[in-house]
Amino acid sequence: MTHRQLFFDVCNLKHPQQIPFAPDVTDWYLGQHRNPGESLKYGPGVYIPDDDPIKLERGIGIPDKFYGLSLMDLYKKYNWGMHAHIRDWYEEYYSDGVTYDEQIAKDTKTVTFTTSKGVLRRTYRLAADGSWCSVDYMLDDVEQMEILFEVLKATHFRLRDDNIQRVIKAIGEQGQADIVVNRSPFGKLLHEHLGFENTTYFLYDDEDAYRQYEKIQTAKDMELIELACQSSCSLVLICDHADSTLFSPEWYEKYCIPFYQAAGDKLRKAGKMISTHVDGNLKSLLPLMKDTGFDVLDGCTPAPMFNYEPEELANSLGENMVAFVGVPSALFCDGTPVEALYSYADRIIKAFGGRAILNVGDILPANGSIENVIALGEYIHRYNAKVRGK
Numbered sequence: 404m405t406h407r408q409l410f411f412d413v414c415n416l417k418h419p420q421q422i423p424f425a426p427d428v429t430d431w432y433l434g435q436h437r438n439p440g441e442s443l444k445y446g447p448g449v450y451i452p453d454d455d456p457i458k459l460e461r462g463i464g465i466p467d468k469f470y471g472l473s474l475m476d477l478y479k480k481y482n483w484g485m486h487a488h489i490r491d492w493y494e495e496y497y498s499d500g501v502t503y504d505e506q507i508a509k510d511t512k513t514v515t516f517t518t519s520k521g522v523l524r525r526t527y528r529l530a531a532d533g534s535w536c537s538v539d540y541m542l543d544d545v546e547q548m549e550i551l552f553e554v555l556k557a558t559h560f561r562l563r564d565d566n567i568q569r570v571i572k573a574i575g576e577q578g579q580a581d582i583v584v585n586r587s588p589f590g591k592l593l594h595e596h597l598g599f600e601n602t603t604y605f606l607y608d609d610e611d612a613y614r615q616y617e618k619i620q621t622a623k624d625m626e627l628i629e630l631a632c633q634s635s636c637s638l639v640l641i642c643d644h645a646d647s648t649l650f651s652p653e654w655y656e657k658y659c660i661p662f663y664q665a666a667g668d669k670l671r672k673a674g675k676m677i678s679t680h681v682d683g684n685l686k687s688l689l690p691l692m693k694d695t696g697f698d699v700l701d702g703c704t705p706a707p708m709f710n711y712e713p714e715e716l717a718n719s720l721g722e723n724m725v726a727f728v729g730v731p732s733a734l735f736c737d738g739t740p741v742e743a744l745y746s747y748a749d750r751i752i753k754a755f756g757g758r759a760i761l762n763v764g765d766i767l768p769a770n771g772s773i774e775n776v777i778a779l780g781e782y783i784h785r786y787n788a789k790v791r792g793k
């Protein structure tokens with residue numbers, strides 16, 4: 404059975420005895436090929452083409468045994484399943500005089516929207532790991548909401564299905580990919596537009612104004628959902644990075660789940676499966692997961708990194724849900740013996756009973772032990788060989 408077939412057997416609730424193993428090692432791979440002070444060439448979890456010259460860059464000191472290997476070479480060498488996130492599956496363009504500009508000067512990136520009603524600007528700084536981290540939000544306060552509405556009105560989407568097909572063809576039977584829809588309307592408000600503090604005041608000061616924002620942002624987001632329905636990819640990821648330190652159960656239920664359900668209804672009618680990325684503290688949100696309408700929970704990372712156990716997550720799933728569940732990546736960074744990693748994997752396998760894709764939760768960082776990932780993969784291969792031999 405191929406990695407792709409095994410993944411979809413899990414998603415289609417066939418409860419296979421074999422366990423998919425699909426670790427995300429893109430951050431580790433990019434980190435090894437990167438020099439200090441350089442920005443990352445790719446985002447986490449994406450497919451890196453075989454012909455990209457990054458594989459020939461020495462960076463901070465890629466071990467000789469991995470030098471010259473593409474990311475896919477690595478997955479084939481150790482027989483891992485690949486799961487990639489496709490972010491460039493659509494293009495944005497603007498009308499009605501709205502313009503978008505992006506400028507990079509040394510370690511600072513600034514993005515600017517200019518409209519007839521004013522200017523919105525957001526600033527990012529280059530972090531030590533090479534990623535761009537925001538240092539502010541798109542709106543200074545709710546008084547700028549009308550400018551945002553002007554931007555949304557002028558924003559349009561164009562499907563790039565060629566990018567989807569290129570990645571899926573390149574991965575082949577080694578795995579699969581999803582297309583990423585960036586955040587629900589409420590998630591955008593928290594993470595991008597206002598931030599936690601101003602969102603809190605906004606909700607408590609004038610919920611009618613929030614509902615106006617929600618209506619306008621939802622209409623625009625549903626245009627992107629419709630585009631996803633037209634795509635050739637069978638798995639659509641709505642990426643809120645839900646975490647109970649930002650999303651209280653009340654907020655999650657009241658402001659997020661209705662969007663998930665509405666988007667899910669459209670996507671499911673188009674024959675798609677719906678996924679969400681949840682790589683945070685979920686304990687207080689777990690009772691709500693069965694109501695979200697998602698088919699797949701992605702990025703799940705239990706204790707000691709976050710505040711729940713694998714068994715708690717397994718018990719919270721709706722009857723038609725499956726999950727990517729990782730042996731926490733912190734355990735690949737702190738010298739934890741491989742035997743303890745095997746034991747953790749056994750817990751996941753037992754708890755989920757054929758409804759889990761095992762990985763490294765959520766992603767192996769640049770300072771993680773790739774050798775221990777290899778060892779865990781071999782352990783899963785031995786487990787699957789025993790199952791096949793029954």
